[in-house]
Structure formats: C-alpha cells, structure tokens
Amino acid sequence: MASVELGRLLFYDPILSGNKTVSCATCHHPRYGTGDGLSLGVGDGGLGLGFERVIDPNNPPQQRISRNAPALFNLGASEFKHLFHDGRLEEDPTHISGIRTPLGAEMETGFESVLAAQAMFTVLSSDEMAGHHSENDVAEALRRGLVTGPGGAWDILAKRVEIIPAYRKSFNVVLPENAPIHFHDIANALADFIRFEWRADNSPFDRFLQTGASLPHAASKGMELFYGKAQCDRCHSGLFQTDHSFHAIAMPQIGPGKAALLGQRNRDVGRMLVTGDSQDAYKFRTPSLRNLLETGPYGHAGAFATIESVVRHHLDPIASLRAYDSRQALLLPPHDVSDFALLADMSEMNLIASANELTPMTLSDQEIDQILAFLRSLHDQGNAESRLGVPSTVPSGLPVEK
Template sequence: LLGGNKDTACVTCHHPLVGTGDGLSLSIGVGGQGLAPERAFVSERQVLVPRNAPPVFNLGLAGMDTMFWDGRIQQTTPNEFLNPADDYLPAGLENAVAVQAMFPITSRDEMRGQHGDYAVDDKHNVLASIGDHDMPLMWDTMMQMLLTVPEYQQLFQAAYPNTPLAELGFADAANAIAAYEMATFTFLDSPWDRYLQGDASALSPEARRGAMLFFGEAGCAQCHSGPLLTDMQFHNIGVPQVGPGKGEEAPLDYGRSRETENESDLFAFRTPPLRNVSITGPWMHNGVYLTLEDAVRHHLNPVQTVADYDYSQLTDLMQADDWAGTAVRTAALSAPSFALTPTNLSDADVAAILAFLDSLTSPTARDLSFTIPNSVPSGLPVGGAIQAVAAQIPVSEEQIA
C-alpha cells in the first residue's frame, strides 16, 4: 500500500528470504513485477534505483545512527536529525531508523511513481501527482490512505491508544515500521557472538585465523570496527562505477559529497556493517560485486581490480553503453579522496577472512520465512508472490557459498 502504483512495498527491496535485500545489484522499484532477483521491468520506463538496497539487519543496536549509503540521515542529538526534509520533518520520530522510513515513499523511482501513473487497481496515483518538494503533503496523503483500511485503523489504535486516529501522522507509521525492523531483524546469536561469550568451539580454526587477520595485519578493522563492524564513516575505496549514477553528476555517483559538497567526500560511501554479510549480496554501494570474495579482493588492489572487472556479469540494463566508459568506471580511483593502500594477502588468507565473515552471520538470519505473513490489511497480494520467491530462492549453504 505504501507504493503509489501499489506495485512496490518495503519488501520489494528488502525481502527476508534474500538477506533483507533483493539480490539485485541495483533495485527495480516502480514499474517492476516480481520479487527479489526475479523482479523485472514490465513497462517501457526502465529506471533503476541508483544504489544497492542495504540490508535491514541489526538496526536496533546502539550506534545505528547514520542511514543510507551517503549518510543523508544522521541523528545528531536524541531528538534531532539531519535529513532531506530539513525543518519539514515532523516531530515525534523516535530514531534514525524511523526517519529513514519516511523517505522511500517520496522517491519517484523507488515507490511513488510518475505524474499520470495509474496503480495496479486502475486508480489514479494520487501520491505521484504531488510536487516533488511537498513531502509533508505526501506523508499526510499516505497516512490518510492507510487509515481508510479498517484493519490498519485497529492496529494503529492498538499501537497508539492515547492518540485519536485523526491526530496520527505518517511519523507514527514510520515509528511502527522502525519498531518492526528493529524487533524482527536484530540478531546477536552468530558464531562470532558465541565465541566472544566464551564458546571457543563456535569458530572453526580457519575462522579464528581469519579474525586475527581481520583485526590485525589485513587492516580491515581500521574501518570495520565495533559491535556493528563499521565506523559509520565515509570512505572512497575506488569501487568501479556502474549503473545510472545519481543526480546532476550522472552517470557518476559522488556519494557523500552530494550531501556535504566537500571534495574530500567525492565517491565516499558509508562503511557497511558486516553482521550477516555472507547473505547480503551483491556487495558495495552499487552492488558491483556478485560474490563476497570479489568484494574482499577489491580491497587488496583496487586499481588492478577495477582494470580487470568483468562488466559482462551485470544485467543488460546495467551495461548500457553510456554508463560503461573507462573514465566513468575509474572515476573514483582518480579522485583526491581515494585512499586505500594495497594489501598483500595470500589466497589462504582471503579464504580465512571469508570464513570469519561467514561467522558473523546469525543462524536465524539464514531462514527468515517465519517473518512473512500470510496476508496484509490492505488485501494486496502477499502469499502467492512470496511463496514463489521462497521456492525459487532457497536460503542454503550452497547459495551463500
């Protein structure tokens, strides 16, 4: 129901059966059909979301105060947030996760749709007719749509018993979405967690050696540190540019610099948390690496890795000629912000680091089918489409490998 054309939902890009992502390098939002890697465009307007869908694991852990690859949402005080809506952001949002939940419905390519669109029920897309800068009206309109559904009325009344329905806003819906994500997808039962709690048998000898490399000579922990295995900072590590790019700089994506306008932030992106990283591919801000090993090896020698990158592994849509010039592919390496020192590791070292990274994955996260409801209050399809995904994309050790 949150999609203007009713062809997208949060689960479109954050599916439990594919590591709370969608298994695509770049997501297909409005105009697509199907779920997870099987999703494809069914309209002539084929616009990819320019960045990889981040997983929603462990958003409930302390320190998760910076959202999106470019950090355009940051919690600065307990009640203040840097955000794209500035002072128009409504009060009452409980955390950065809730603030993030306010914005996908405002994106035309992700969920909102284009002027003149009709929803899958052949009704006019009201959300798409709102001006791009009038986010408060988008939020008010969406909340009114939610409250036309009797079961949602009941659920909101149960969640906010002291607030009349007429006084509820989309911030209350965003708080509810955040509470669901944090409660449902936060896991601290990985082999690494058990090892830290004193269970020496939780890690294989290879994974233990990988941990020593990770926190030692390989230098991974310079950026991937703390309980979330991220410094929540922004770095340009020379990732090859693929896809449409973002904003006026397209086909380039300037990353953090789009928010700060600082040259030192060109092509810098947030250090991704690594919990459950084995099941959250494709990897990097644009999903350029289809295996975790390739993502790890990029750090060893970015210049050579970019030179050797095989663009034929990407979908036809992502290989469009105007995105694939050498200058575009290597732009991040040429920027003054690029700072990644080559590291000399053997194949055995890389295998050990991969074993350690796999130990960061919760066994619960490997099969999240229990989180999928049989129906939703809006009455829009859930069961059939999701069951098809479950049949097509088994979550198994073979898939992770």
C-alpha cells in the first residue's frame, strides 16, 4: 500500500513535467473518467482541466495532442499486454526487458509491467508533458538527444523527485533505504496506484456473471444482441469486452494526426506506424468497454462525443465516415483550420474507407437502445469516484488540479 500511496502523489504532482505545470492527472483525471473529456486534449501550454482548460498566453502549445486520452480502468489486469491506441508498447519476452517499445535499446530496464513502462512516453512528449525546445531542462535534454543515462530526461526527472524530502522518505519504504531513485522506480509506483485506484470489475454485468443476478430487461435484450445478431463480440470479447487486437473501422481522423514526423500532417495510419505493414493501415486497438459512460469522447481521435453516435457508426462505418459532422468533436478553442482538414481530403478519406473491416448491418432504434442499455450495465458505479481520490497537496508543493 505504501507504493500505491506514493504513486498517487506522483500521479497528481506536476513535478514530472518539464515546466512543472502538467501532471498525469491533467489528461487522466477522475472527474473525467480517467480521461480529459476532450476529443483531443492540450497538455503543456494549457491551464485548468477538461473543457474548462484554456491556453496559457505565456506558453501556448504548439498543437493539440494527436490522439484521444485513453481511459485507465483495469489497465493493471494481466490481459492488457498492449497499450496506447496503436499498441506501440507491448509485452515481448524476446526482449531483455520483457517489453517492446519504439525506443528499442534506449529503454531503461526495471519496469515491472507495461503499465509502468507507459510512463516513459508521456514525459518525453513535448506536447504532453516535456515542454518545447529549450524552455526547461527536460526539453533541453531531449533536444540534445539525451533520454537515458546521466543528464538524460528520465534522470533529470528522477533527481527532481529524489531531492524532495517527503518523496525520499516514501521511497525509503519501497526501496532499500537511500537507494538511488530511478525513473523506473517512479513509473512502478505510478502503475501500482493506477492498478489499485481504477479497478472496475463490480458492474451489474459482473454480478450477472458471478451470481446470476438478473440484468434489467433492456440490458438483457441488449446483451443478447451484443453477443448475437449485432456481432459486437467479434472484437469486443473477453472479460473486458476487448480482443486486445487491432481493427480498421473507418474512424474519422481529426486533429494534427500522428504522422507529422513523416511529413504527413493530419494523417494517422494507426498500427502501421508501429509495424510498417501496409495491412495494418488505419487499424487501432480495440478499446475496453468498461465504465464507458465516463470515458468519452470515443475513437482514437475522439471523433464521437456520445456512445450512441459511435454505436451507430459501427452499423455502416463508411457511410458514417462520409457523413461525419465535425460539430460532434469536443475541441478547445481556438480551432485550427487544419483540425478537420483530412475530412476534405478525398484521397485520404478513400484510403480510410477502403481499410474498413466491418460489413454494414441494420438494427432498429429499439435494438440500438437495448445495446446501449447493456453497455450501461458494464459500468462499475462503486468505482465512479475512485478509491483514494485526489490529494489535497503533493510533496513538491506545486498546485494540484482538482
């Protein structure tokens, strides 16, 4: 429990961001179902939470974050071996660390799980937590290509934490006394907290499986459709309603995209960026459907604001893509002219459509309502407010976003 409480403080502490203004909780806050309530958020360069977040006039961001902030529910379960929308972080026993990442040999060892290892990425992202150019010591280290080793970005962050007496005292409990604190130690504590805080496995559906407790009539009919006629379980299978695989379902692409480094702003080819295989173009990881009520907007770019809209998209993805109304997106102002640029690029739209794997099907409005009722039965109400909650203060003394 000591590691959980330590991870809780670190999760809400801006000390882990380059400019000391952004914490993990900025984009993964319990107020917004462990997300940020936005289609595409703003990390470094923003002030506040969710749709109340505003641009910092003294340090404006370079761009929105390119993908929707994924929910954290149940990510500590052993079934979750791939993380991020494109699965670029995954368990791999063939690697010395047991984890495969795009960083390859640059990756530190000592991470106890993929959940811990994911912390490596956000603190290195200029748009998320690191900051830009040479505006702080972390950003400067990254500009010079220093990630691991003495003077690297992770080392700088670890030393920031180590010199704070309260953190040093807490790490003395979970590590040998006065042992040097490494970034992977911080990440392991964060993972312990996330695993404890956002375990969601006591929904009406769970009680149905465990005890046979009946679901409401509409939810029961929706479950029949989900696992029957509607064939939702072809991808949303297993305990957490995900096959942990990758599928192309013609999701609309909005925002800056993930291919800017390839000179292709606004594009996002998903899993293909990881594997290099053209067969993986526009595929994204099947999300878990647990606590879905809290975790919108939906899709890798958060293109759909409501559960109903994303369910209807599944019925005929190509038609939905062609008819997509950008007013569904929840984006902080000011809007960039490129936010929806790809929707007018017929060549790219055709490529997204051609990769679609789903066959159109027809469901009545009543059947859709029943599926929605079943999806609501996957909500663990007891976990809605999280277990430990937001601390009032953190050891760095920096402001806590509540």
